Amino acid sequence: MTRLLPHPQVALTLAAVWLLLANSLAPGQIALGLLLGWAIALFAARFWPQVPRIHRPLALLRFVGVVLIDIAVANLAVARLVLGAPARLRPAFVRVPLALRSDLAISVLANTICLTPGTVASRLSSDRAYLLVHALDAADPGELVATIKRRYETPLREIFEPC
Amino acid sequence: MLEPLLSALILAGAAFTFIGSLGLVRLPDFYTRLHGPTKATTLGVGSLLIASALYFGARDGGISLHEVLVTLFLFITAPVSAHLLSKAALHLRLRSLAALPPEEGGEKPRRNGPPPANRKPE
Amino acid sequence: MLKSFALPVAIALVAAAFALSFWRLLVGPSAPDRILALDTLYINAIALLVLLGIHLSSALYFEAALLIALMGFIGTVAFCKYLLRGDIIE
Incomplete structure (x- = not known):
């Protein structure tokens, strides 16, 4: 954005982190948080040459929800698997071909x-053509790749790189 | 009302933490061991922190949100450590139950341990 | 119910988790295994501190948990970088 306020989102996030750390919503803390967010974003601007664009914030929220549910279920x-018989595991390395291009995505x-x-x-x-994934118990590697692409990669493409 | 919920969260969190470490001991090779702690533990500590936030929120009659910070931090860093650990293991070509993928690129020489620390001539 | 049953059981479970991770740290067999055990140990330490904070009804332990989370992560990354590059600061 402007030179004096390079990354408004970063500044606001830092201010929020400061308020969480202070665990208070006193006006003084809010002012200090905003000041810190502004100063740190200003000095760190050269590490972030381009601003990441989130094109579909609602899709991002939905994605976060899906991931949280998946974490609970898969845990x-x-x-x-851990409590059962580890000898019956079928671990595998799987290549997931990538359609995403941007670093952030x-x-x-x-x-x-x-x-x-x-x-993992x-x-x-x-060449960023594929991601190597180790699966703890993959009965069908092709199915795993399809699930990852459908459940995570497609929404991420919508959020970060719509074309 | 609050107390059974807190007890359930604490027990679930501790159980997941325990299962993560149990996986560290029970699973057969490094790449499978990686799955136990880096994730079960994250969810375990996550529910413990939710319990802590509820507990201190109820005690002080307000809301206690700074536990969210630790949770967020763990959820951001745990995957990074898991990724780096598995990358390091692949680099060292650790024994694996699954067929190891071919080495990335042909140019890197195969090593059995970390290269000497004084590689840079300074 | 919380203080008389859930907390002691939870602390015992986390302590058992400590023992298991420590066993892996001693046995190895490879360097990444030991780093993974250390990583698990610091997450267990956070869990134990949170439980202790609830047990003593004191919010003081939160800062310690936060610091362990920060330092443990940096330690894991530094060890992994060493294994990958043979050097920590490039």
């Missing part, structure tokens, strides 16, 4: 895959 599944996708239990994103190929 129960992993707990069952790929990192969000990788973080989502790591957060939902049972899968292990490596991004140097």
Whole structure:
């Protein structure tokens, strides 16, 4: 944006984090938080040459909801696998071909895959063509890839890179 | 009303934390062990922190939100540590139950341990 | 019910989790296994601190939990970077 207020979203987020840390909503704390957010965003601006654009905020909220539910459900599944017979696991490395292009979208996708239990994103190929994912119990790798693409990648494309 | 909810959250959180560490001991190879703690533990600590927020909110008659900060932080950092750990394990070519994927690119030499620390001539 | 039953059971479970992670830290067998055990230990420490805070009804332990979360993450990243690059600060 302007040179004096390079990243308004970053400044507001930092102010919110400050208020959470202080655990109070006193006017003084709000002023201090906004001041800190503004100053830190100003000095950190050179690390963020381009501003990430969120095109569909509502879709982002929906995505967060889906991920939270998936975390809870899949955690129960992993707990069952751990308590059951580990010898019967079928772990596998799976390649997920990527349709996403931007740094931010790929990192969000990788973080989502790591957060939902049972899968860990292990490596991004140097040409960004695919993401290597390790699955704890993959009976059908093709199905896993299809699920990841349908459930996470498609909404992320809508949110960050609509074309 | 609040107390049963708090007890349930605390017990669930502690149980998930325990199961995460149990996975660390029981699962057969490093790549599967990675799944236990990095995630079950995150959910476990997450519900413990929700319980703590509710408890202190009820005690002080207001809302206590700074636990959200730790939860957010854990949910952002846990996947990063998991990713880095699995990347390091792949780099070291640790034994795995699943077929290891081919090494990235052909140019990197295969190593069995970390390279010498004084690689840079300074 | 909370203080007489749920909290002691929860603290015992987390303590058992500590013991299990510590066993993995001692046994290894590889360096990433030990880093993973340390990572689990610090998350267990956060859980124990939160439980202690509820038990003592004191919000003071929150800052300690936050600091452990910050430092533990940085430690894990530094160890992984060392394994990946043989160097921490590039």
